[in-house]
Ligand code: ADP
């Protein structure tokens with residue numbers, strides 16, 4: 001089947017064992033990184049077994065593409081989702097009942113509808129594939145309530161084998177998928193999550209646009225790549241700036257006209273050396289083997305997100321770079337977004353936990369890959385192909401500077417209702433008579449000028465790492481004012497030592513000093 005339908009010579013990794021298991025009627029839980037080849041694990045058994053392979057997927061936008069790709073190989077595939085009109089749906093339903101379909105893609109919410117369930121009752125079903133199975137995990141990064149309904153599959157059609165697949169594999173998510181989908185008897189297949197050809201690098205932001213330009217020009221000139229930004233606005237700005245510098249960049253975000261989006265995506269896939277500047281709306285289901293770099297201009301919200309997005313680089317196995325510029329503002333902004341997010345306290349705690357894990361990866365002085373894989377429950381040793389392995393960062397005892405910064409916050413706290421950013425704190429510490437310092441009389445604070453031993457950049461790094469380690473917090477005033485956290489007192493009392501990562505010293509380049 002692999003050879004006849006897909007024209008491939010051999011299975012990859014554990015595909016053969018997984019397929020054997022499902023063909024024989026057993027359940028399977030598959031954890032495999034993006035690009036690992038999950039689709040064949042359910043497509044092949046769908047064709048080998050009698051009946052229709054039913055694939056539950058939340059990626060409605062990709063269903064047409066998936067169906068077209070299968071059709072190109074002669075597989076009769078169809079889908080049912082909310083984008084269809086009644087006529088088209090009726091036609092698909094007729095084909096399902098009469099067995100004119102090999103594979104049926106279903107949006108999860110379809111299964112809540114009794115008519116869909118009775119349709120499946122009337123059809124012969126080869127298997128259920130639950131794609132993006134981590135969506136069932138409430139503590140995961142991409143929970144979808146409709147996925148909780150999928151326990152119906154087992155209850156209503158107990159004899160049909162199920163295969164659940166995901167590229168998110170924290171041990172916690174793994175357990176939760178298994179429990180919520182009732183996969184008690186499933187065989188578990190956990191692939192190696194390491195992507196050895198990807199070099200991981202995370203550097204402090206000094207001037208993100210200039211850093212990105214330098215990175216692309218010196219290491220990936222003329223290469224295809226993806227640059228991720230948090231907002232549509234910064235996508236537009238960054239793409240325009242790259243184009244102005246002679247780099248073939250295109251924007252992609254949900255706010256663009258659908259036709260523009262499609263055209264840009266097609267151009268990225270078809271032509272060589274296009275840099276796609278995008279929000280995370282871009283990339284899911286994109287299979288371009290020669291993406292040489294993925295750059296993040298803003299910090300992702302979770303390690304899962306970071307891994308998935310960087311995983312789009314180097315699917316062809318050739319050397320590729322995952323590059324992230326990360327700064328104080330990222331932390332402030334994301335903490336603020338969590339504070340202001342809707343949902344209950346438990347939800348906010350969960351977002352915080354995801355962010356903390358991402359921050360720990362950014363600030364680690366260990367091998368990035370070791371940290372990353374450990375997050376997915378996989379043990380490894382120092383890789384030799386990440387920034388901390390290639391240039392081990394120094395760590396230093398930042399307790400005294402931390403105390404100086406926290407003492408300043410304590411003093412400012414007494415003047416209630418004040419709003420000031422980190423820059424103002426740094427001005428006070430370094431003894432700068434800025435207009436605002438003079439206006440507010442902050443040059444008379446006891447901590448004014450006590451931090452002249454460090455530069456502005458050093459102080460920002462101190463603030464960033466205190467935030468990352470939770471020794472300061474961001475107030476809920478919407479201005480990003482730094483306030484004390486529950487653990488600040490430990491530092492002020494000298495009960496803990498604050499270890500900090502020393503930011504690499506960069507030789508200043510032209511254009512870099514602009515702020
Ligand atoms: P995933 O869903 O795990 O991200 P895909 O199923 O999309 O990965 O597979 C990634 C790419 O690898 C696809 O282009 C697919 O055709 C290819 N592929 C998967 N298995 C094999 C194989 N055994 N031989 C050759 N190519 C394969």
Ligand code: ZN
Pocket residue numbers: 367368369370382383384385386387388389390
């Ligand atoms: Zn390493």
